[in-house]
Amino acid sequence: MVTTSSLNLVFTPTKPTSLSWKHSFPSPFTTANCTRRQNRKAYRFVVFATVLADPKPTVLVAEKLGKAGLELLKTFANVDCSYNLSPEELCTKISLCDALIVRSGTKVTREVFERSGGRLKVVGRAGVGIDNVDLSAATEHGCLVVNAPTANTIAAAEHGIALLTAMARNIAQADASIKAGKWQRSKYIGVSLVGKTLAVIGFGKVGSEVARRAKGLGMHVIAHDPYAPADRARAIGVDLLTFEEAISIADFISLHMPLTPATSKIFNDQAFSRMKKGVRIVNVARGGVIDEEALVRALDSGIVAQAALDVFTEEPPPKDSRLVLHENVTVTPHLGASTTEAQEGVAIEVAEAVIGALRGELAATAVNAPMVPAEVLTELAPFVTLSEKLGRLAVQLVAGGSGVQSVKVTYASARGPDDLDTRLLRAMITKGLIEPITSVFINLVNADFTAKQRGLRITEERFLLDGSPENPLEFIQVQIANVESKFATAISDSGEIKVEGRVKDRKPHLTKVGSFSVDVSMEGSLILCRQVDQPGMIGSVGNILGEENINVSFMSVGRIAPRKQAVMIIGVDKEPNKEALKKIGEIPAIEEFVFLKL
Numbered sequence: 199m200v201t202t203s204s205l206n207l208v209f210t211p212t213k214p215t216s217l218s219w220k221h222s223f224p225s226p227f228t229t230a231n232c233t234r235r236q237n238r239k240a241y242r243f244v245v246f247a248t249v250l251a252d253p254k255p256t257v258l259v260a261e262k263l264g265k266a267g268l269e270l271l272k273t274f275a276n277v278d279c280s281y282n283l284s285p286e287e288l289c290t291k292i293s294l295c296d297a298l299i300v301r302s303g304t305k306v307t308r309e310v311f312e313r314s315g316g317r318l319k320v321v322g323r324a325g326v327g328i329d330n331v332d333l334s335a336a337t338e339h340g341c342l343v344v345n346a347p348t349a350n351t352i353a354a355a356e357h358g359i360a361l362l363t364a365m366a367r368n369i370a371q372a373d374a375s376i377k378a379g380k381w382q383r384s385k386y387i388g389v390s391l392v393g394k395t396l397a398v399i400g401f402g403k404v405g406s407e408v409a410r411r412a413k414g415l416g417m418h419v420i421a422h423d424p425y426a427p428a429d430r431a432r433a434i435g436v437d438l439l440t441f442e443e444a445i446s447i448a449d450f451i452s453l454h455m456p457l458t459p460a461t462s463k464i465f466n467d468q469a470f471s472r473m474k475k476g477v478r479i480v481n482v483a484r485g486g487v488i489d490e491e492a493l494v495r496a497l498d499s500g501i502v503a504q505a506a507l508d509v510f511t512e513e514p515p516p517k518d519s520r521l522v523l524h525e526n527v528t529v530t531p532h533l534g535a536s537t538t539e540a541q542e543g544v545a546i547e548v549a550e551a552v553i554g555a556l557r558g559e560l561a562a563t564a565v566n567a568p569m570v571p572a573e574v575l576t577e578l579a580p581f582v583t584l585s586e587k588l589g590r591l592a593v594q595l596v597a598g599g600s601g602v603q604s605v606k607v608t609y610a611s612a613r614g615p616d617d618l619d620t621r622l623l624r625a626m627i628t629k630g631l632i633e634p635i636t637s638v639f640i641n642l643v644n645a646d647f648t649a650k651q652r653g654l655r656i657t658e659e660r661f662l663l664d665g666s667p668e669n670p671l672e673f674i675q676v677q678i679a680n681v682e683s684k685f686a687t688a689i690s691d692s693g694e695i696k697v698e699g700r701v702k703d704r705k706p707h708l709t710k711v712g713s714f715s716v717d718v719s720m721e722g723s724l725i726l727c728r729q730v731d732q733p734g735m736i737g738s739v740g741n742i743l744g745e746e747n748i749n750v751s752f753m754s755v756g757r758i759a760p761r762k763q764a765v766m767i768i769g770v771d772k773e774p775n776k777e778a779l780k781k782i783g784e785i786p787a788i789e790e791f792v793f794l795k796l
């Protein structure tokens with residue numbers, strides 16, 4: 199039977215477990231008018247574990263941002279507002295920045311991430327569409343991308359309705375004509391909206407607000423959105439139809455989907471050929487969802503009677519663009535989000551998200567990382583620390599040249615799989631496994647990507663325990679298969695390096711090494727020894743460390759049986775020098791030992 203005894207020789211108080219990174223950026227949420235935001239239920243999780251050299255991070259604001267957002271940023275960071283940078287100027291500046299804030303006018307390309315030299319930690323998009331940010335490159339570089347998805351919804355919807363009504367009544371054309379000295383009342387006879395069918399393509403935040411408003415104008419509204427829940431549409435009195443059905447029965451079509459490979463040029467010759475002759479189209483989404491040349495053809499042939507466009511494939515569009523100059527086309531220069539209210543809103547939304555991310559927290563607007571709700575995170579916090587330390591410990595037990603390829607993580611919990619989100623834990627185990635052996639910086643954003651790139655296969659297993667699921671987890675076990683260990687004792691009976699940990703008093707504890715049960719708090723550095731169990735062992739090692747003035751923070755001995763093999767784990771405040779380690783190795787009863795940094 200394996201028994202455990204544990205002995206705390208010198209108690210070293212530990213810092214409370216903190217999920218924010220080790221840098222000490224002050225909280226920006228200290229002024230009275232920010233308390234509402236502070237109290238708002240935010241989603242938070244660990245993103246970065248770097249210590250930034252400058253006490254204040256630098257945020258590059260590359261496009262005009264609302265004043266309230268800038269003020270908020272300035273409470274926390276050095277803010278560099280440099281608008282209209284050329285791509286080369288952006289790439290040059292970026293290596294000096296921890297965060298970048300953009301709107302739709304800046305292309306955040308792979309080169310931007312490459313040239314940042316790893317310093318860029320977060321890109322904030324002060325708006326919804328993130329098609330101007332190379333998300334794959336961001337993820338590969340461990341750079342978080344956040345957006346401001348809610349604050350401009352109403353502005354975009356109102357602009358959609360403004361374009362719809364302006365188009366139907368020829369407002370822009372009539373305005374231009376009267377300013378040119380003409381009075382053409384019969385030329386600008388419009389069409390009525392009441393009773394007409396409007397197809398909303400993309401029934402998300404903006405699309406559903408457009409639908410609501412169009413119903414108020416007496417229109418019959420239908421929608422197409424492959425991912426929208428039918429009950430949400432029903433609640434607004436909108437029928438969800440297929441793309442073909444929706445575009446073929448509509449008198450008006452309003453576009454509100456994101457630009458993705460699937461939606462790129464979805465409005466092409468074929469789509470236009472299915473529409474009712476004389477259909478009218480509004481686009482406040484992205485220019486790229488329309489094949490603009492096909493739209494010109496459809497306008498020329500009369501299939502499309504009118505179009506009202508806020509967005510273009512290329513922005514600004516070429517001065518001689520046939521589409522823009524077409525007499526049946528009304529255009530605005532990407533003004534959907536441009537209201538005073540929306541700009542203040544997105545500025546605050548994005549500033550909060552960027553500050554949160556730089557502080558090691560994250561608002562609910564991460565685009566390239568999973569989100570963990572605040573209450574779940576509070577519960578998981580000590581397990582997050584445990585996960586990273588288990589990974590860090592396990593990989594240091596691997597003998598050089600073994601090549602870690604296959605890692606199995608077992609989560610023992612009384613909770614069902616739906617009640618336990620392990621993405622954060624897996625990311626932190628990955629971080630612990632990879633960071634000690636490379637110069638790669640790992641966070642929740644790039645953990646899975648980096649593991650995959652390095653050929654590291656991490657499988658997860660749940661071990662369902664009986665009993666009350668009060669604690670999210672009972673223990674976590676990390677096993678590395680097909681490797682040699684520099685501490686043979688760490689190899690379990692089934693042949694893998696195995697370490698297991700639990701959380702006690704919200705602190706991570708190592709509770710198993712190989713087949714030996716132990717119990718040590720996982721902090722500082724550890725010396726793991728295998729010896730023949732006999733009196734005086736703790737004293738012998740303690741004396742050697744004492745001579746070197748090394749504080750021992752705790753000790754734990756796990757043994758198979760009295761006077762048989764035992765594992766002794768000693769926590770030390772600093773790394774013993776080579777001489778001291780050699781002396782420990784020379785204690786006759788010690789069969790093997792290893793020094794590990796947590």
Ligand SMILES: NC(=O)C1=CN([C@@H]2O[C@H](COP(=O)(O)OP(=O)(O)OC[C@H]3O[C@@H](n4cnc5c(N)ncnc54)[C@H](O)[C@@H]3O)[C@@H](O)[C@H]2O)C=CC1
Nearest residue numbers: 327354400401402403404423425454455456482483534535
């Ligand atoms: N012109 C402007 O200034 C503004 C433009 N926008 C753009 O409007 C669009 C919508 O924004 P939100 O409503 O906030 O986003 P959202 O994410 O709430 O809604 C987008 C909807 O499109 C749907 N969708 C995805 N693929 C689709 C497909 N193939 N066909 C039909 N629907 C599809 C999604 O299921 C989702 O419901 C985005 O492209 C955004 O960038 C948003 C704000 C301002």
Ligand SMILES: O=C(O)C(=O)COP(=O)(O)O
Nearest residue numbers: 301302303325326327535
């Ligand atoms: O939020 C969006 O998706 C928009 O298109 C708004 O773009 P903007 O921030 O005005 O450049």
